[in-house]
Amino acid sequence: MLLMIMTLIGCSSPVGEIPLENFKEHRQFLEGRTENKNEDFQEYEKLLIENPKLGDSPYIYYYLSRLEGNEKYLIKGLRLFPNDPYINFNKRNYLSEEESHNLYKKILKDHPRHNISLINYIYHYNDFLSQTFTKTLFLENSSLIKELYSMVINYENGDPKSSEFYDFNSKSQSLSDSRKDYINNQINLVKTLYNDLEIQKEQDREERRRKINDLIGNTYSLDYYHKIKFSSQNEYKIYQRPLNCGGEGRWSVQGDYVVLEYNDSNCESTRNIRGKYPLTKFK
Numbered sequence: 001m002l003l004m005i006m007t008l009i010g011c012s013s014p015v016g017e018i019p020l021e022n023f024k025e026h027r028q029f030l031e032g033r034t035e036n037k038n039e040d041f042q043e044y045e046k047l048l049i050e051n052p053k054l055g056d057s058p059y060i061y062y063y064l065s066r067l068e069g070n071e072k073y074l075i076k077g078l079r080l081f082p083n084d085p086y087i088n089f090n091k092r093n094y095l096s097e098e099e100s101h102n103l104y105k106k107i108l109k110d111h112p113r114h115n116i117s118l119i120n121y122i123y124h125y126n127d128f129l130s131q132t133f134t135k136t137l138f139l140e141n142s143s144l145i146k147e148l149y150s151m152v153i154n155y156e157n158g159d160p161k162s163s164e165f166y167d168f169n170s171k172s173q174s175l176s177d178s179r180k181d182y183i184n185n186q187i188n189l190v191k192t193l194y195n196d197l198e199i200q201k202e203q204d205r206e207e208r209r210r211k212i213n214d215l216i217g218n219t220y221s222l223d224y225y226h227k228i229k230f231s232s233q234n235e236y237k238i239y240q241r242p243l244n245c246g247g248e249g250r251w252s253v254q255g256d257y258v259v260l261e262y263n264d265s266n267c268e269s270t271r272n273i274r275g276k277y278p279l280t281k282f283k
Contacts, residue, residue, distance in 0.1 A: 015043040020059035021165075022172040023086070030066070041067035055080070058165055062086040066093075085111040085163065092120075108151060112158030113168035115175050115183065121151065122186045129189050138200045149194040152187045211253050211279060220282045226273055228260075238263050238270060245270045258282060 018025045033040060044063045047054060054060045061077025065087055068074070071094065077087040085107050092100040104121035107114055122129075125148065131137070138145075160168040167173065175183065212233055219229040222238075229237045230251065239246040247265025251258060257276040265271050 013040070013043045015040065016047060019172070020047075020054065020057075020063075023059075023062070024172055024174050024176075026063060028176065030063075037067055038069075058084040058087055062090065065090040081165075083110060083163070084165070085114040085117065089114075089117060097124075105151075108154070111162045111168075112151075112154035113160050113162065115155075115168065115173070115179075118151065118155050119175075119179060119183055122148070122183070122190075129186065129193065133193070133196065135200060138197050139204075142197060142201075145190075145193055145197050148190045152190045156187070208253050215258070215282055218282075222273060222277070222281075226270065228273075236260065236263075238265065238273060240267065240270055247271065249274070253279070256280075 014029060015026075018029070020026070030040060041064065044060060044067065048060050048064070058077060058081040061073050061081065062084075064073035065071075065077055074087065074090055074093075077084065081087055088103070088107055091103055095103060101121065101124050104117040104124075107117040108121060111117070125144075128141070128144070129148075162168075174180070215230040216233060217230070219227055222228050225240050227239055227241070231237050231248075234250050234252060235248060236251045237246065237248050245265050245267030247263035247267075247270055249263030250261045252261075253259070254276070256279050258279060258281075259276050260274045262274055263271060
């Protein structure tokens with residue numbers, strides 16, 4: 001079979017020999033043929049001219065919009081098949097890197113199993129995923145890690161038939177072995193990173209509980225005039241020297257800070273004691 005395909009490529013274009021819905025073989029043929037782009041475009045255009053019924057499905061428009069030097073077939077294909085993942089993918093030929101990245105996200109929202117969109121989406125984060133993560137990096141990038149995890153979980157569990165024209169489980173929609181390896185490695189990396197983030201979050205929650213427990217029952221000076229006692233996990237008592245203008249309020253720990261909410265003291269100066277205070281103050 002391989003010998004036959006190589007022979008076809010060597011002596012004539014196999015474009016008309018490969019079923020149009022077989023994206024895998026068409027991509028393998030087209031990749032690395034940038035010097036033959038115009039020639040290949042003409043071959044696909046000829047197919048459509050000779051058999052207009054090919055335009056009843058989106059396949060031909062994917063190849064034409066991939067190879068064309070303008071947006072003629074891209075516009076026509078999207079007018080006929082506005083939600084097609086492959087035709088939409090070719091919008092990237094006219095977009096910036098950041099715009100292309102947002103395009104992949106949009107395609108994956110509608111077609112979570114669209115493999116070439118996921119590859120390009122996740123490739124954007126190669127450097128990010130390969131770095132060593134500290135606690136600070138985890139906290140600063142927790143939203144992004146969750147987004148990546150959501151994308152790869154949706155890819156694994158998404159509907160393989162999100163379009164009537166494709167089955168993303170089929171061989172004709174599959175990737176080369178090297179790309180399969182890449183995407184599987186990146187998926188495993190994202191899962192590991194997400195699990196590490198969850199471990200870090202649990203450690204932070206445990207540390208927060210410890211910090212709260214260390215404060216409960218103790219009295220501290222906020223300034224020369226005011227003392228505060230953390231009476232429970234979320235309530236405090238505050239008073240001025242010498243034990244007047246007392247009030248009560250609620251408190252919490254956020255990161256490395258104690259947050260004091262409004263208290264009900266009759267004295268304005270005491271009621272104004274609120275806001276964030278570093279944990280190091282309460283020792």
